[in-house]
Amino acid sequence: MSNFLFYLAAFALILGVLIIVHEFGHYSVARWCGVKVLRFSVGFGRPLFALRLGRDGTEWALGAFPLGGYVKMLDEREGEVAAHERHRAFNTQPVLKRMAIVAAGPGANLLLAILVYWLLFFSGMEELRPILGTPPAATPAAAAGIHNGEVVRKVGATAVATWQDFRWELLQQGMDGQASDRQVTLEVMDGQQQIFMRRLDLSSLAEQGFEGDPLAHLGVIFFRPQIAAVLGTIAPGSVAERAGLQSGDRIVAIDGDVIELWPEAVQKIRSAAGRLLALTIQRGEQRLYLEVIPETHEERGLRIGRIGVGVRDPGPSREDVMVTVRYGVGVALAKAVAETWDKASFSLVMMGKMLTGEVSWKNLSGPVTIADYAGQSARMGSDYYLKFLALVSISLGVLNLLPIPVLDGGHLMYYMIEIIKRGPVSERVMEIGQQIGLALLVLLMAFAFYNDINRLISG
Incomplete structure (x- = not known):
């Protein structure tokens, strides 16, 4: 419920700001043009709150139905207008003034x-660097020869500094040209500072549309560090310590499923709160078989499992994958x-x-x-x-x-x-x-x- 209320509050704030700004545009230009404003309402329907302010007694109201708003102006088409105020009615204004009020x-x-x-x-703004991950097989990104860890420098002739810039340029390129001939050249740099050109076919954007994540249609994903499932810290008194796990142990398998990278091990453990797991461990030349029952913890309303271990090599630092853009x-x-x-x-x-x-x-x-x-x-x-x-x-x-x-x-x-x-x-x-x-x-x-x-x- 708290999550629902948070999302509702975030939505209500955005909606309220947008409605007020939009209607204030109409209101301010109407006043500037000499038009009398009768009501400024956020929301439609019966007013839940109303207050009259200003020389004209403009009514500032909050309507019962909040998805919208309106500015009601003096207008001969909507009611009788006194002769001495006719020059302040919306409908009597020159057409250019009316256009300005509406466009505001x-x-x-x-x-x-x-x-x-x-x-x-x-x-x-702190943004993700445009670092590419290993693309899924049989995707345009895989066909282009993209490798994990390559940093995008340019999309076509346009330089990009962040993942958002890169994504935006790809989408724009995907909207241009003929559907069957949408290709773009990516200039990328690998870990050895070598520059390569990758020719990416964007035609699948036209074929599969822009629903969901358009980049997923291309096989373009963010960098995933290849972190080995080797244990670093073992928390004192933790499930891991009681089970006999030690720093330097490599997790080879969990419940018979082969584990190659640390995120795979984390996912297995997190999804097994309170459930017995069989671990296959490589310790030097020894192959060990241990059992653990991850403790249950609450995280954002979800039940997750933890055993109290940390990874030996945490991979790239925040500075390696993030960049601050400032002008x-x-x-x-x-x-x-x-x-x-x-x-x-x-x-x-x-x-x-x-x-x-x-x-x-x-x-x-x-x-x-x-x-x-x-x-x-x-x-x-x-x-x-x-x-x-x-x-x-x-x-x-x-x-x-x-x-x-x-x-x-x-x-x-x-x-x-x-x-x-x-x-x-x-x-x-x-x-x-x-x-x-x-x-x-x-x-x-x-x-x-x-x-x-x-x-x-x-x-």
């Missing part, structure tokens, strides 16, 4: 993403703008490919999946949580700019038509558009909820 919501979401990225780039004020701002532009463009391309059938609709996520990712990113640390906030903010901004009636982009479409035809769109056309737009949104939400439920069932 999505614009605020995009500006929020720029601000978050700028803060992260300026303050410094000056100006460079950080430029990179923040570029990052937001790239993510927004990628979102539009993905939406377009969904419409053409090149990308599966299974990639569409609803509130349950977003809440899950929000909780996961929050557990990973503030940097990851803020990056997820920026990503969702970009998605919200792009979605609202789509030319679908009901959304901000639909209203902008009407105003563009008004400019071209030198007159407003008829009420009847707008009414039909609203119905079509609402139907499209309901269909979109249905797809998203279906995908959420399917992910919960299938895991």
Whole structure:
């Protein structure tokens, strides 16, 4: 239950910030344009809380249904407007002012993403280095000749410093060109500082889509250190000490299953809490057979087994696999703008490919999946949580700019038509558009909820 509440709180915070920022964009530009704002609401439905503030007595409300919000402005189409306030009604404003007010919501979401990225780039982010692991057999990465421990320096002509940069460049390359001819050259460096070129076939991204982890389709995985299952420290009074295990012992097998690397031994022990395990141990020239019953411990709500041993060679240090990325004020701002532009463009391309059938609709996520990712990113640390906030903010901004009636982009479409035809769109056309737009949104939400439920069932 505590885990559920944590994830819910992480999701609620992101949702609240995005709604407030979006609606404040509309509110602030409306006020700047001289339009009277009657209500600023976070959430829909019956107000749970309301407070009137300011010269205009604007009502600040919290609605019962929190998935959204709105800014209600003085408007002759929605009620009677006094003659002395007609100049402050939304519908009486010049079309360019109306466009600015409507565009300000999505614009605020995009500006929020720029601000978050700028803060992260300026303050410094700790990221994984782009170190490759041994690819599974019969995958494009295996065919490219990638070896464990190789560090990626470039994807095509683009230099990469982090695993996230590497992943992003691969995804962008995978979206370009013809589906059957998507290949990219990786410049990699091995442990002896030798440079190699690996030609990676990306066509499987088009064939299998972007659902789940797209890099897994390619066989591209992160570095896995080859740590031998040799015991180092033995905790005094532990299960291991009582069983007769010693520092320097090598675990050869557990319950008859051959153990080659330390992570395999750890997984076996962790999954056997309170259950007898038969260990095959190599001690010098001797082959020993010992039995242990891992003690049960609680870790994040899960029961795991421990016997009280540490590995002799822990493998690479944190500094070996992590890198801190930090830029000056100006460079950080430029990179923040570029990052937001790239993510927004990628979102539009993905939406377009969904419409053409090149990308599966299974990639569409609803509130349950977003809440899950929000909780996961929050557990990973503030940097990851803020990056997820920026990503969702970009998605919200792009979605609202789509030319679908009901959304901000639909209203902008009407105003563009008004400019071209030198007159407003008829009420009847707008009414039909609203119905079509609402139907499209309901269909979109249905797809998203279906995908959420399917992910919960299938895991």
